[in-house]
Amino acid sequence: MYSTSKLKILLFILLLIQIIFWIDNISLMLSIFTTQALLILTINKKYFYTIMLILSFSVLIYATLNIETSILSILRITSSYIVYTLIIIMINLLKEEKQYWIDLSKLIPKIFFTIGIIILFSVSIILLSASTLSIQPSYIDTIILIILIAIILALLASQT
Amino acid sequence: MYTKQFSIFIIAIISTLLLAIILEEWKLYLVVIILISELFFSMINIPENIDISANIEINGERFYINDEAAIKVLVHNKGDTVFAKILLNIPSNVLAKDPHGLITILKRNELRKFDIRIKFIERGKYEIGPVNIIVQDILGTIIKVISIPIIKKVTVFPLIRSYGILDLEARRTGPWPGSIISKRLGTSMEFHALKDYITGDDVRKINWKASARFRRLISNEYESENVTDSIIVIDANNLTSKTEYEKRTLEACVSGAAALSYELLAQGNRVGLICLGGMRNWIKPGFGKRQLLKILYMLAEVKPGKELPADQVLLLLTPYMIKSGSKIFFISPLMDESIIGAVEDLIREGYSVIVIFALCDSSDLSIEILNLQRNIIKHNLLQISNVVTWDCETNIIKALMMNTKLSRRRYHVQH
Numbered sequence: 361m362y363s364t365s366k367l368k369i370l371l372f373i374l375l376l377i378q379i380i381f382w383i384d385n386i387s388l389m390l391s392i393f394t395t396q397a398l399l400i401l402t403i404n405k406k407y408f409y410t411i412m413l414i415l416s417f418s419v420l421i422y423a424t425l426n427i428e429t430s431i432l433s434i435l436r437i438t439s440s441y442i443v444y445t446l447i448i449i450m451i452n453l454l455k456e457e458k459q460y461w462i463d464l465s466k467l468i469p470k471i472f473f474t475i476g477i478i479i480l481f482s483v484s485i486i487l488l489s490a491s492t493l494s495i496q497p498s499y500i501d502t503i504i505l506i507i508l509i510a511i512i513l514a515l516l517a518s519q520t
Numbered sequence: 521m522y523t524k525q526f527s528i529f530i531i532a533i534i535s536t537l538l539l540a541i542i543l544e545e546w547k548l549y550l551v552v553i554i555l556i557s558e559l560f561f562s563m564i565n566i567p568e569n570i571d572i573s574a575n576i577e578i579n580g581e582r583f584y585i586n587d588e589a590a591i592k593v594l595v596h597n598k599g600d601t602v603f604a605k606i607l608l609n610i611p612s613n614v615l616a617k618d619p620h621g622l623i624t625i626l627k628r629n630e631l632r633k634f635d636i637r638i639k640f641i642e643r644g645k646y647e648i649g650p651v652n653i654i655v656q657d658i659l660g661t662i663i664k665v666i667s668i669p670i671i672k673k674v675t676v677f678p679l680i681r682s683y684g685i686l687d688l689e690a691r692r693t694g695p696w697p698g699s700i701i702s703k704r705l706g707t708s709m710e711f712h713a714l715k716d717y718i719t720g721d722d723v724r725k726i727n728w729k730a731s732a733r734f735r736r737l738i739s740n741e742y743e744s745e746n747v748t749d750s751i752i753v754i755d756a757n758n759l760t761s762k763t764e765y766e767k768r769t770l771e772a773c774v775s776g777a778a779a780l781s782y783e784l785l786a787q788g789n790r791v792g793l794i795c796l797g798g799m800r801n802w803i804k805p806g807f808g809k810r811q812l813l814k815i816l817y818m819l820a821e822v823k824p825g826k827e828l829p830a831d832q833v834l835l836l837l838t839p840y841m842i843k844s845g846s847k848i849f850f851i852s853p854l855m856d857e858s859i860i861g862a863v864e865d866l867i868r869e870g871y872s873v874i875v876i877f878a879l880c881d882s883s884d885l886s887i888e889i890l891n892l893q894r895n896i897i898k899h900n901l902l903q904i905s906n907v908v909t910w911d912c913e914t915n916i917i918k919a920l921m922m923n924t925k926l927s928r929r930r931y932h933v934q935h
Binding site for chain 2: 413417421424425445449451452453456459460462463466467470471474481486
């Protein structure tokens with residue numbers, strides 16, 4: 361049994377990583393991520409998860425609307441999906457936090473597996489659509505995609 | 521069964537779709553595709569073959585208020601691997617020291633156990649269980665709830681606070697040796713009278729001073745100490761569980777009855793119990809630890825309310841339970857006027873009645889007004905029987921012994 365704070369730390373780290381991806385458009389995003397980080401710190405407030413979800417979904421939409429054929433853009437979208445999904449997982453796990461022990465040692469591989477699948481979906485669909493709609497992805501993007509697929513396969517293997 | 525997370529996904533999909541149509545922005549369709557994919561992936565992740573069994577182990581069936589119980593929940597998964605939330609149902613008036621559920625992944629043939637500690641803060645009969653197992657996907661969009669109908673019954677007894685020796689006189693005593701002084705001659709330490717020594721008398725009983733004075737052998741006679749029969753009546757008539765004061769009063773009455781029965785039974789007396797109020801019940805007088813257990817079980821279930829007036833119940837029950845001359849301890853907060861008639865009837869039948877007026881402290885004006893009415897009932901009772909006013913915060917045995925009318929010897933507190 362582990363404390364659920366580990367899951368919150370994971371989300372916090374992901375938010376910090378997201379900031380790096382938005383370094384060229386930091387002003388708006390920094391305020392969003394700071395709000396989210398503050399919400400994590402003042403956890404268990406009544407509307408914590410709702411606000412987190414709305415903010416992360418807004419970031420996701422914003423990232424998709426500003427899609428480009430750069431690594432940074434792909435990373436932005438992928439990380440937005442991951443944060444959005446992780447918040448939904450957290451809602452599922454932590455909404456009745458006081459009632460449950462959370463066996464994180466067993467759950468973390470499952471969470472990583474889910475996140476891996478999301479990366480696979482998001483990146484492949486984005487690249488596929490970008491190529492279809494004549495936005496040519498660079499070679500480096502294709503290499504990233506291959507690496508990501510490899511990670512997902514590794515995750516799948518660890519699951520079995 | 522669909523959950524809140526499923527609704528979140530659907531709302532996100534619909535709102536993005538609408539946004540994409542309104543803004544005529546093709547990029548937003550990508551979000552819709554990914555969200556649908558996620559939802560689909562999550563939905564196909566629930567296993568078909570679910571076969572989970574569970575068991576509960578508790579370190580006892582009987583507890584006292586403020587006791588802690590250790591519960592062990594054992595879960596065995598005989599079906600496919602599942603992501604499950606295991607939740608043990610515990611009553612709301614029990615204080616859970618630990619979370620009473622577990623979120624985990626149960627592999628095929630895995631046996632999993634987890635411990636829970638709970639604290640009982642109220643007396644009563646409790647049911648621990650059933651175990652609910654919620655099988656779901658990691659995103660929690662769809663759940664399947666399996667309830668395993670395993671229930672453990674636990675009884676929580678009232679606290680017994682007894683720090684004194686109950687030393688009373690009784691009009692009627694039984695043939696067995698005990699601690700109540702009887703009119704009969706016996707072998708106790710209490711001096712009764714002098715008599716001429718006759719052959720066969722114990723030499724140790726010869727009173728040498730008296731023998732010298734009377735110039736013949738004189739021996740001492742002692743009183744006999746025997747057991748007595750008694751009934752404790754706990755009066756929860758006209759009490760409710762709406763106010764904190766009434767709850768406190770009822771708990772004090774129950775706790776007092778437990779202490780009194782413990783003390784009377786410890787002295788070897790036969791003790792019975794009559795409960796008035798929301799839960800009307802009675803136990804015939806009996807001896808020993810088993811009787812104490814029976815009494816405690818019944819006290820655990822005492823509820824406030826009023827089904828029948830006290831006089832009707834007592835007049836019907838007491839002749840059937842004990843003989844005339846026996847002692848009746850009437851523990852009451854004097855909320856019900858029918859107690860006057862009940863006590864009158866019992867005295868007329870030849871019983872020795874002691875009314876213990878349970879009075880809890882309160883600075884509330886409404887309670888002070890209520891106390892005026894209760895004091896009128898007390899005043900009426902004082903004219904026909906012994907009434908002992910007992911401050912609920914103190915020891916009931918001490919309150920009884922401080923009443924000089926009732927006490928045979930001076931009260932001695934044991935620490």
